[in-house]
Every structure is written in C-alpha cells, then in structure tokens.
Amino acid sequence: MNLSEGAPWWLTIVLTFLGAGIAHFLTAYRDRARESCGWIERWRADAKSLIKEIANAATSHYLDQDAVGRTGISAALIINNLKRLQGCLRETECENASDAKRTMDALRHFTDTITGPDDFQDELRSMRPGGSEIFRMIRDAEAELLDSVRMSRKRRVDE
Amino acid sequence: MVIKMHHAKATDMSPPYRYMVSKNFTRFPGGRRKQHGPHSGEEFRETVVLPLLDKHEFVVFDLSGSAGYSSGFLDEAFGELGAILGLQEARRRISIVADDDPESVETAWRRIEDAAQERDRK
Numbered sequence: 001m002n003l004s005e006g007a008p009w010w011l012t013i014v015l016t017f018l019g020a021g022i023a024h025f026l027t028a029y030r031d032r033a034r035e036s037c038g039w040i041e042r043w044r045a046d047a048k049s050l051i052k053e054i055a056n057a058a059t060s061h062y063l064d065q066d067a068v069g070r071t072g073i074s075a076a077l078i079i080n081n082l083k084r085l086q087g088c089l090r091e092t093e094c095e096n097a098s099d100a101k102r103t104m105d106a107l108r109h110f111t112d113t114i115t116g117p118d119d120f121q122d123e124l125r126s127m128r129p130g131g132s133e134i135f136r137m138i139r140d141a142e143a144e145l146l147d148s149v150r151m152s153r154k155r156r157v158d159e
Numbered sequence: 160m161v162i163k164m165h166h167a168k169a170t171d172m173s174p175p176y177r178y179m180v181s182k183n184f185t186r187f188p189g190g191r192r193k194q195h196g197p198h199s200g201e202e203f204r205e206t207v208v209l210p211l212l213d214k215h216e217f218v219v220f221d222l223s224g225s226a227g228y229s230s231g232f233l234d235e236a237f238g239e240l241g242a243i244l245g246l247q248e249a250r251r252r253i254s255i256v257a258d259d260d261p262e263s264v265e266t267a268w269r270r271i272e273d274a275a276q277e278r279d280r281k
Contacts, residue, residue, distance in 0.1 A: 071196075072196065075190070075229070076187065076226060076227075079226060079227035079228070079229055080226060080227055082227060083226075083227040083259075083260060086260070086261075086262050104262075104265075107262065108262065108265070108266065108269075111230055111262070111266070112230045112266075115229035115230045115231060116229070116230040116231055116234070117231070118190075118191050118192065118195070118231065119195075120190055120191075120229055120231055121189050121190025121191070121195050121196060121199075121229060121231065121232075122190055122191075122192075122194070122195040122196070123195065123196045124194070124195075
C-alpha cells in the first residue's frame with residue numbers, strides 16, 4: 001500500500017464500528033459501576049438501620065417492663081433480627097480480608113453481648129437497673145459493628 | 160452421665176447419626192438453663208446431646224431451620240462438651256452444621272474450644 005494513496009476504504013468502516021463498540025462498552029461499564037455503587041450504599045443504609053434497631057430492641061428488652069413481661073416474644077424478635085443481620089452482612093464481602101474478620105468478630109461480640117446473659121430468655125427475670133453495665137456494652141458493640149459496616153465492600157457474587 | 164471415650168473398632172465404622180434440632184427438638188430454642196423456660200440449652204444437652212453421644216460414635220447436629228439460637232443456648236448445649244470430652248475428642252465425635260445459620264456453628268465450636276482450654280488449664 002502506498003501511503004500517498006491514503007487509508008483504504010474498508011478501514012473507515014472498521015474504525016467506525018470499533019469506535020461504536022468501545023463507546024458502547026464504556027457506557028455499559030460506567031452504568032454497571034454506578035449501579036453497583038448505589039447498591040452498596042443502599043445495603044449499607046439497610047445494615048446500619050438493622051443494627052440500630054437490634055441495639056434499641058435489646059436495650060428495651062432489658063430495661064422496659066413491658067418487654068420483661070413478654071420475654072419470649074421480645075427475645076425471639078431480637079434473635080430473628082440477628083439472623084437477618086447475619087444474612088445481610090453476608091451479602092457483601094470486604095475488599096480486605098482483615099476487615100472481613102473484623103466484621104464477623106464484631107457481629108459475634110454484638111450477638112454474645114445481647115443474647116449471652118443468663119436472663120436473656122429467663123421468663124422469670126426482672127428489669128435491669130438503668131445504670132447496668134449491659135447498656136454500655138450493647139452500645140459499644142453496636143458502635144464496633146457500625147464501624148465495620150463502613151469499611152470498603154463489594155457485592156458478593158455467589159458461584 | 161458417662162460418655163464413652165473408648166470404642167471398639169467396629170463402632171468406629173458405624174455411620175454418623177444425624178440429629179435435626181428443628182425437627183426433633185424445637186424450632187424455637189429457648190434460653191440457657193432449664194429454669195429459664197422450655198427448650199433451654201441445658202435441657203438440650205441433658206436430654207439430647209449426652210444421650211446421643213452415649214449411643215453413637217459420631218453425631219451430626221443440624222441446627223438448620225430453627226428461628227435462631229441465643230449465645231446462652233449454644234454455650235450451655237455444646238460448650239460443656241469441651242469440658243467433658245476435650246477438644247480433640249469433640250472434633251472426632253461430633254459435627255455441627257447449619258445451612259442457614261453458619262454463625263451459630265461458629266459460636267458453638269468457639270464455646271467448645273473455650274471450655275476445652277479451661278479444662279486443660281485445670
């Protein structure tokens with residue numbers, strides 16, 4: 001091919017389709033990234049809201065006379081929400097392995113703090129005094145778990 | 160209750176016994192001790208876990224399908240096995256599984272390990 005003759009006619013067609021293909025790929029890639037980012041933010045908001053709901057329910061469980069009167073139901077709701085939270089946390093994976101371990105440790109600590117005490121499902125229990133250590137422990141465990149939810153994550157793709 | 164620690168070779172070959180908690184015990188596990196209400200961890204250990212280990216060489220406890228387990232229940236139901244059997248023997252004789260609740264499996268084994276460590280320290 002002589003350079004003075006210019007580009008061959010077919011190259012114009014190939015470059016047109018190649019350009020369109022690249023543009024299409026980049027648009028799709030950007031949409032996927034935006035969608036994924038939006039999903040993680042929604043997930044994070046759901047997880048935080050659930051953690052706060054459980055912590056508040058646990059505080060009421062030990063402090064509220066009504067909850068003491070219906071210990072079985074109150075405890076069952078908390079356990080059910082903890083199971084939901086477990087499922088929720090497993091929907092994502094941390095980008096860093098040590099963060100994943102920190103999250104699961106925080107979840108265990110949160111669960112143990114709330115459901116570990118002897119009186120958690122004791123139908124004959126009495127209300128805890130307002131200054132009881134357990135309330136500080138629940139808030140500390142909640143803060144630890146909320147911190148771990150803020151870590152960098154991505155949506156888990158099951159194989 | 161005495162748990163068999165030494166078994167003949169023939170029993171070593173026996174198939175594992177599978178116990179499904181939600182079907183055979185309850186879908187709504189209770190608290191830690193019997194005095195805390197029905198279906199407690201203590202009741203489960205005394206009426207299910209120890210008798211099963213007395214009869215079978217290897218038992219699979221399936222925790223799937225229940226409404227959820229408190230740490231108190233798991234501690235009382237399984238933790239004591241670490242003290243009775245020791246960690247190695249517990250690993251050899253039991254398996255704990257849960258399709259829908261892997262955290263409970265982790266917690267149960269952690270309690271067994273803690274109790275076994277406590278036993279070793281004594």
